[in-house]
Amino acid sequence: MPTTATTCRPTATVLRHQEHEVLSAVGCGLRDDEIAAALAIREDAVAGHLARILVKLGLRDRAAAIVHAFDCGLVVPGRGPRTQAVSPVPRTATGRTAGPKVQISLLGPLQARQEGRPLDLGHLRQQAVLAALALCAGRTLSQRELLDGVWGMEPPVANVVPVYIYRLRKCLRMGDSPDSVIEHDRRGYRLVPGAVDVDVARVEELVTGIGRADRAGEPAEALHLCSQALDLFRGEPLAGLPGPLAELERLRLTERRIAIAQRKLEWQLRLGQSSEAIAELFALSAAHPLNEPVAAMLMRALYRTGRQAEALTVFDRARHRLADDLGVPPGRMLRRTRQMILRGDEAGLGLGGTTQCPGPARTRPTTPS
Template identity: 85%
Template sequence: MPTTTTDRPTAAVLRHQERRVLSAVGCGLRDDEIAAALALSEDAVAEHLARILVKLGLRDRAAAIVHAFDCGLAAPGRGPRTRSVRPVPRAIAVRAAGPKVQVSLLGPLQAGRDGQSLNLGHLRQQAVLAALALGAGRSLSQQELLDDVWGMEPPVANVVPVYIYRLRKALRAGDGPDSVIARGLRGYQLVPGVVDVDVARVEELVTRIGKADRAGEPLEAVRLCALALGLFRGEPLAGLPGPLAELERLRLTERRIAIVQRKLQWQLRLGQDAEAIAELFALSAAHPLNEPLAAMLMQALYRNGRQADALTVFERARRRLADDLGVLPSRMLRRAHQMILCGDEAGLGLNPWAGSSTVS
């Protein structure tokens, strides 16, 4: 039966020289660099590493790197520790207040600290960070990360521990050794209270939007919608590979559209027609197959005395649906079209909940 994280031997079983070698391996040094630092031959380094893997039940060098970090023999960005150190507790606790790492997924993946952009490495490594950030504090096992980032085509070797090690170095909080990525009994997770993820902030704002709606505060709802939309910087997770990124791109794009629809509906009710119509035109052009958007634009144009423009929007949507999907307009779109033809302004009342995705 394979050795698990909980019953794997600790670094205490190693001899002094083996601990020094493991510390150097954990800091990312090559065999020739370890040999130079510890005054050993490269053959001796290789022999020490082979014994280390056997004693600790580790699979390969990548696993040794992570083990060295987790047992306190190595710290991101620091040289090898050769003095005896106590194992790092595995309990994941909220760290003391300090500079937070900002992770932004609502566009190309970005991370920063104190206004400085952080280098996150290549795309697969970035996708691992994105999976952790989307986990909302939940621990993810190596297998889950492999499934999320590689799907049905896993890498030749298990590179997850290597990517975690590199991300820990890149995301190190402040100048200390504290890690932004913790390892628990089940897997890896971002340390609570240390990382600020923009997707989580959007969800907090969505909750507040729902409360403002229910309280009958349209101006506050519009303000909160604008704050949430301001966090989007383009296509979410743009360019990131993997099944999780693909699904989240779709989900977050739909989330944004739902928030925009809510904001525009309230703006129209408040009489902010010019701003709402301009934004509806832009959004409809970007999402020509979204029938609720087309219906809302038709209603807004008709209520502003632009019946011909409203009918043009319907014809454009009808042709696009037929050409791209081979379907007729939905009942909702046909009903809006019929009411405009009949001049039924009462039937075109803009209900802020009608035809929109739920965002609360």
């Protein structure tokens, strides 16, 4: 049975001139009556041409013909048939693409905006394809990699990746240019470098800045950058998106958020902002009750503000939660923090030393609270 084209067949050599024109028009999404009017032929002749096109190219249906026209470059997404070579993407002196960028946000439900206007990204599985490209910005992903990342062990019944890419390319254009922010070559698909701003990449830039501020001994700047990074999170990363890649990235980005929050709270405590830090620590501990480093930090902060009984209560609460949910006792860090509080070990409970650039939080394996 013929299947959807995944590589470019020799279209020009097997199709007659009018069949070539019909395929281009089909690729633009025109109906048979619209094609008949555009080419000045009868509508039943359009249907006959399309039937011969499907047979000659081994395509299953009209949708497969649209994908084929896109993959072979017969159609520029959103602008009609290709009549001449597409001009290069406009670039600035620094090599970055010029014009309005597409902003893609993954640190919450997936969103894409251009000039402040939200873009319709289609259904969740199609959104997951875009998320995979955004997470690997700058790297080409093969069709196999997208299938594995978005569908995992349950591949789709049909090869829908080119269809999803076609739809995404139509809505993700670079300003008034006919070109899309998604490039396609024989190796696969990628986002055009410099054409897209992804919030995950912005977080990593801020983390680098936090490290520089730390090494330069600028706690206020480090605190400010931590706040900026945390403000980019709008909820659960990649919320609702299916597939193994989205699930793994949800876990990784959640841990990243916790690590940055811990660094921010350490700086707040160092700068004497104890009340604000303790309030945020309580909220963070409630959201992640199995995170032992957060519980230990809250215990130290409470003790240093004269709230020893509350600090020990935090330990008891964490101990019960670990036993009930994971069947494990508190780890060494929590036990040691409790012992220092009971001994009144001011030096051991201090927050001196160098604050490290955020990295993965070292926690027990967690389960949803």
